[in-house]
Amino acid sequence: MKIKQNKAAFVEFIKVNKIYPPDVIALRDVSFAVKPGEMIFLTGRSGAGKTTLLKLICALECPTKGLVEVAGHDLGKISQRELQLLRQKIGMAYQDFKLLPKLTVYQNIAMPMEVSFTPNKTIIDRINYLLDLLNLNGKKDIKTDKLSRGEQQRVALARAAANYPPLLLADEPTGNLDHENAKLVIKLFDQLNRAGTTLIIATHDHSLYENHQAQTLELSQGQLVFKNPDTPKSVAVPGE
Amino acid sequence: MTLITVSLSVLIFSFFSLIFLNLKQAGAQLGENIRLIIYLDHEIPLAVQPQYIKKIQSFNKVEKIVFKSRDAALAHLSKQLGQDSDVLADLNSDFLPPSIEVYPAKDLESLSRIKQFSDFLTTLPGAQKVQYGREWIERLGYFTQLIKLIVLLSGGLLVLTATFMVSSTIRLTVVSRNNELEILRILGASKSYIQLPLIIEGFLQGILGSAIGLLCMHFLFSYVKSRFTGPGLLSIIHFSFLPTPITAAILLISIFLCTFGSIISIRKFLNL
Numbered sequence: 156m157k158i159k160q161n162k163a164a165f166v167e168f169i170k171v172n173k174i175y176p177p178d179v180i181a182l183r184d185v186s187f188a189v190k191p192g193e194m195i196f197l198t199g200r201s202g203a204g205k206t207t208l209l210k211l212i213c214a215l216e217c218p219t220k221g222l223v224e225v226a227g228h229d230l231g232k233i234s235q236r237e238l239q240l241l242r243q244k245i246g247m248a249y250q251d252f253k254l255l256p257k258l259t260v261y262q263n264i265a266m267p268m269e270v271s272f273t274p275n276k277t278i279i280d281r282i283n284y285l286l287d288l289l290n291l292n293g294k295k296d297i298k299t300d301k302l303s304r305g306e307q308q309r310v311a312l313a314r315a316a317a318n319y320p321p322l323l324l325a326d327e328p329t330g331n332l333d334h335e336n337a338k339l340v341i342k343l344f345d346q347l348n349r350a351g352t353t354l355i356i357a358t359h360d361h362s363l364y365e366n367h368q369a370q371t372l373e374l375s376q377g378q379l380v381f382k383n384p385d386t387p388k389s390v391a392v393p394g395e
Numbered sequence: 396m397t398l399i400t401v402s403l404s405v406l407i408f409s410f411f412s413l414i415f416l417n418l419k420q421a422g423a424q425l426g427e428n429i430r431l432i433i434y435l436d437h438e439i440p441l442a443v444q445p446q447y448i449k450k451i452q453s454f455n456k457v458e459k460i461v462f463k464s465r466d467a468a469l470a471h472l473s474k475q476l477g478q479d480s481d482v483l484a485d486l487n488s489d490f491l492p493p494s495i496e497v498y499p500a501k502d503l504e505s506l507s508r509i510k511q512f513s514d515f516l517t518t519l520p521g522a523q524k525v526q527y528g529r530e531w532i533e534r535l536g537y538f539t540q541l542i543k544l545i546v547l548l549s550g551g552l553l554v555l556t557a558t559f560m561v562s563s564t565i566r567l568t569v570v571s572r573n574n575e576l577e578i579l580r581i582l583g584a585s586k587s588y589i590q591l592p593l594i595i596e597g598f599l600q601g602i603l604g605s606a607i608g609l610l611c612m613h614f615l616f617s618y619v620k621s622r623f624t625g626p627g628l629l630s631i632i633h634f635s636f637l638p639t640p641i642t643a644a645i646l647l648i649s650i651f652l653c654t655f656g657s658i659i660s661i662r663k664f665l666n667l
Contacts, residue, residue, distance in 0.1 A: 215581065235586070242583030255575050270584040 164188035164224070165322065165353050166212055171221030173207050173377075181207040183377040185221070189355065191321075194348045196364035197357040199374035205357035206250060208374065209324045212355070213245050214238055225322070243271045246315035250326040252307050256300030260291065260310050263299055267318045285313040288346075289339055304331040312340060316347060323347060325356045329363060337363070397564040397653075401604025402611065404553040405649055409612045409637060411549050415542040416641070417634050418535070429509065431527040433495040433516050438464050447519065451497060454515045455508075459498040465489045492523065554652060557604075561597050561656030568593060569660065590661050597657025598650060605649035609642060 166189040173182040181204045189195055197205050210216040211223050214230045223230045228241055246267065254263050261282055268278045286292055289309040299307055308331045315323055325344070329337040341363065348354055348369075358364065364371055373380045439447060439462055448460055463471070468491040473480040499512060509532065513525045569576065579589050616636050637645070 213581070239583050239585050242581060244583075247581070253578055253581070255578065266578070267582045270579065270582050270588060 163190060165191040165193075165226060166355065167222070167224040168208075168211075169222040169224075171211065171218045171223055173204070173211065173216065174219045180377050182211075182218075182374075185374075185377070185379050187372060187379060189353060191353055192348070192351050194344065194354040194369040195356070196367070196369055196371040197355055197374065198359060198361070198364065198371050200359060203374040204377045205359075205374055206326055209247065209326050209355065209357055212322075212324060213242060213247050243267070243318065244321045246318060246320035246323040248308075248312045248315035248323075248325040248328055250330070252311040254299045254307055254311060254314075257298060259296050259298055260286070260302070261295045263310055264314045264317050267314060267320075271318060273318070281317055282313075285316060285343075288343055289313055290336060305333070305336060308332060309336065309340070312343065316343060319347075319350070320352060322353045322355075325354070325358075327358055327360075328356060329358065329360055341367075397560050397600050398604050398607070400560040401557050401600055401649060401653060402608040404557045405605045405608025405645060406611050408546070408550050408553050409609060409645060410615075411542065411546040412641065412645075413612065413616060413637055415539070415546045416637065418539045418542055420633070420635070421535075429499060429527065429532075431497045431499065431509070431513055431516060431525055433497065433519060433522050434492045434524045434526065435494060435521045436492070436523050437521050438493040439495070439521070447495065450519065451495075451516070454512055456500045457497055458500050459496075461496040461498075463494045463496060465491055465493050468492070468494065495519075554648075557649065558652045558656040558659075561600055561653045562660045564600070565593055565597060565657045565660035566663070568596070593661050594654060594657050598654045600657075601650035601653030602646070604653065605646045608649075609637075609645065612637075 168185050168187050171182055171185045172180070174180050185204075185208065197208065199205055207216060211218055211230075212225055214223075214225075214233070217231070226241060226244065228237060230238075233241065255266075264282050264285065265278050268281065273281075282295070286295060289312065291306065291309055291313070294302065294306060294310075299310055302310065308328065312325065312328055315325065323344075328340050328344075332340065337360075344354055344356065354369075356363070444462055447462075451457060451460060469483065472491065473483055476482065497512075497516065499509065509527060510529075513527055513529070516522060516525045576589055613636060616634075620634055636642075
């Protein structure tokens with residue numbers, strides 16, 4: 156089956172393979188497209204390839220084979236300057252948080268906004284809003300290495316969402332959160348999605364997506380599995 | 396640590412430069428009073444003196460030539476002895492030889508030319524000996540050359556040291572801030588956003604380090620000058636601090652080297 160590129164897609168994978176040396180196959184012939192403004196849950200067990208897929212989207216890894224396109228840019232051919240600008244449009248909340256432990260909550264969340272030269276007042280307002288939304292009031296001036304894992308996770312999410320990114324990627328965003336805080340996170344995602352942000356959320360927590368109207372993509376041993384082929388495919392496989 | 400290294404490097408280099416420049420200046424000042432004295436076995440008659448003048452000037456232009464008779468030499472000695480001049484009363488008036496005092500032009504200051512001139516003057520008819528303070532001029536010349544060599548060598552070594560130290564410091568900064576720099580890169584920070592603070596750090600180390608080094612040198616110089624210059628031999632020499640162009644050059648070179656060291660480190664260890 157020939158795969159045609161989907162010009163309307165915001166994120167597109169075409170027959171992407173990722174093999175880690177010496178012979179660890181993380182992704183195998185993965186093809187899908189995500190339209191602008193969509194919210195997708197990327198599901199699968201641990202080791203299925205979810206994190207690898209997210210890393211390919213923000214060009215932290217390169218595919219062994221295949222094409223990855225984000226916002227019209229072929230990540231295999233993108234220049235350094237274009238990649239730098241693209242990354243400012245992608246908010247990523249990592250599974251291992253990637254916070255700077257010696258900086259405060261405020262300083263960590265402010266980083267993506269400072270990098271894109273956002274005015275100071277906007278930074279302050281935005282951070283205050285996110286801290287309130289994610290139940291982190293009073294933690295603004297605390298260094299992140301003093302926070303619990305659940306708090307660190309919420310700070311990571313706040314940093315990912317801080318710059319109103321057109322694309323937000325979240326890797327296990329509720330892994331360390333209780334039910335109440337997990338609901339706050341979903342609330343943030345829904346808010347962002349209503350505002351037009353495209354979201355791809357990797358999770359193996361089925362309670363997050365089973366009652367949510369967003370579509371799901373399931374990865375199993377590096378391959379995409381469509382659980383229910385009759386489900387309306389707004390998550391298109393290119394060429395279909 | 397780098398700041399201290401840069402300051403010390405500048406201090407050491409400017410110390411040797413100061414010595415070299417002042418020695419050169421001292422040599423020039425003393426050289427202004429250089430004269431060659433040709434001791435003769437007989438007095439030169441007035442009619443023959445122009446021929447001597449012509450022959451002397453055939454080597455090189457001179458500022459002044461003074462013919463001193465025996466009587467004039469005795470009178471000069473008596474004046475120098477002052478109150479003790481009565482010791483000359485019992486001596487023959489002709490015990491001092493006649494002489495010709497030659498004051499060379501300023502362009503004859505280098506040691507080798509004075510030596511050559513001296514050698515030439517010994518060939519004059521009646522010349523027994525030519526005196527010009529050869530030994531101390533030679534010593535001053537060798538010492539000046541030695542200091543010049545030390546300045547060049549130390550300068551070269553200190554340049555390498557300062558550049559290496561700044562480069563190492565920035566490398567350590569890059570390594571210690573690797574996580575932060577990596578996250579900035581992931582968040583889409585531009586190359587200049589990441590590199591500029593590190594380059595500025597190198598620049599500031601250069602400017603502060605060299606300023607501190609030069610200030611310390613200035614205080615040291617002022618202290619030594621106030622303690623050791625006074626009546627005596629050193630009073631005839633005017634010691635001065637490094638001229639402004641040289642001070643500015645040391646400052647600019649330090650800034651350049653530190654910034655350059657920083658850029659090398661960034662290029663090498665920051666994989667952007």
